[in-house]
Amino acid sequence: MRLKSIRLAGFKSFVEPTKIPFPQQLTGVVGPNGCGKSNVIDAVRWVLGESSARNLRGDAMTDVIFNGSTRRAPASKASVELSFDNQSGRLGGEYGAYTEVAVRREVTRDGQNLYFLNGTRCRKKDITDLFLGTGLGPRSYAIIEQGMISRLIESKPQELRVFIDEAAGVSKYKERRRETENR
Ligand code: ATP
Ligand code: MG
Secondary structure, three states: OEEEEEEEEOEOOEOOOEEEEOOOOOOOOOOOOOOOHHHHHHHHHHHOOOOOOHHHOOOOHHHHEOOOOOOOOOOOEEEEEEEEEOOOOOOOHHHOOOOEEEEEEEEEOOOOEEEEEOOEEEOHHHHHHHHOOOOOOOOOOOOOOOOHHHHHHHOOHHHHHHHHHHHHOOHHHHHHHHHHHHO
């Protein structure tokens, strides 16, 4: 499973609809300070379900919407779509048969969040469920940031267990059990 491309519109500094393709296994993003490199990672994290504004380097969840410049009016909404190559069928369930899976999140100024799977409206939970056990998701190991390696090395066994459960594919079942027990 591989991230094939990202489409952004109105997200942080990406006010114009922008498509960023990732044609290779390895892609480097380079550019001067403040050009928007980290905003691309924020966009990925946001679609995968990040619900903390601070982890997206903002104060409020609507801070991800382009907030205007001297020459441009603020955008009314932010939209980001991630397209995954799913030829391996790693994204299972009803999406297992799709060779490409597109996951989109939108937010409007009034704070309403919308989620889409292959263009169809869905719940946030559908996206969380889709990625559970694949190593993707807001608190997964798919995005390794500065300082994270040392935090992992120094973490307590219980904290480390979260990553091991996810890598082993156990977290999906633990989550289902938790849901059942809470019913
Ligand atoms: P560095 O090399 O310093 O890490 P970077 O390329 O990672 O820089 P980012 O942090 O991705 O840069 O981008 C910061 C830019 O994004 C700033 O210019 C900031 O004004 C802009 N930005 C962030 N949020 C918004 C927003 N909601 N609306 C408009 N611009 C925004
Ligand atoms: Mg940066």
